[in-house]
Amino acid sequence: MSKRAVIWTFAAVAAVTAAVAYAIFFTPLFHQPQMQLSVRYTVPPGRGAAVLNVVFSLGRMYELTAVRVERLPPEFPPPEQVPQTDAPQETAGEGVEEPVLVWEMAGSPHSQALSAFRFGQPIEGMTEQVRAALERGGTYRMTVESRDLQAYIDFQARPNIRARN
Numbered sequence: 075m076s077k078r079a080v081i082w083t084f085a086a087v088a089a090v091t092a093a094v095a096y097a098i099f100f101t102p103l104f105h106q107p108q109m110q111l112s113v114r115y116t117v118p119p120g121r122g123a124a125v126l127n128v129v130f131s132l133g134r135m136y137e138l139t140a141v142r143v144e145r146l147p148p149e150f151p152p153p154e155q156v157p158q159t160d161a162p163q164e165t166a167g168e169g170v171e172e173p174v175l176v177w178e179m180a181g182s183p184h185s186q187a188l189s190a191f192r193f194g195q196p197i198e199g200m201t202e203q204v205r206a207a208l209e210r211g212g213t214y215r216m217t218v219e220s221r222d223l224q225a226y227i228d229f230q231a232r233p234n235i236r237a238r239n
Contacts (some may be wrong), residue, residue: 109225125231128193129212135187140219141179147171178203
């Protein structure tokens with residue numbers, strides 16, 4: 075092989091290697107997509123509601139398959155810190171509080187695509203299983219699923235200062 079052919083071969087291999095490295099590290103082609111959840115609060119119409127409306131933003135459009143909101147007891151750990159074992163928990167019956175289900179919706183993978191929704195809002199294509207009101211100052215965890223994606227966010231029910239006492 076001539077010196078010129080070796081240089082061109084090396085340049086071609088370097089260019090292909092750089093293109094593959096760019097595709098892997100700097101594009102979303104090989105990354106698992108993630109939901110970007112956020113919470114915002116809006117003032118409900120009228121003066122009767124005790125807590126502000128809670129609006130969840132998903133970052134982009136999703137067809138949700140499940141929505142679940144649980145009231146968390148004080149000092150409840152995030153999901154990453156909860157041990158995932160098949161063995162029965164030894165702490166049962168020792169005063170350990172479990173989360174209380176407040177709102178749950180289930181549906182098909184072809185529910186209405188949306189990028190944001192309000193707590194308690196009916197979503198086309200999903201059926202409501204459980205629904206209760208948020209309590210002032212309570213800490214909650216909302217978990218959403220869309221096909222093979224799942225995400226959660228913790229939030230608090232903020233009091234409506236405009237509410238009648």
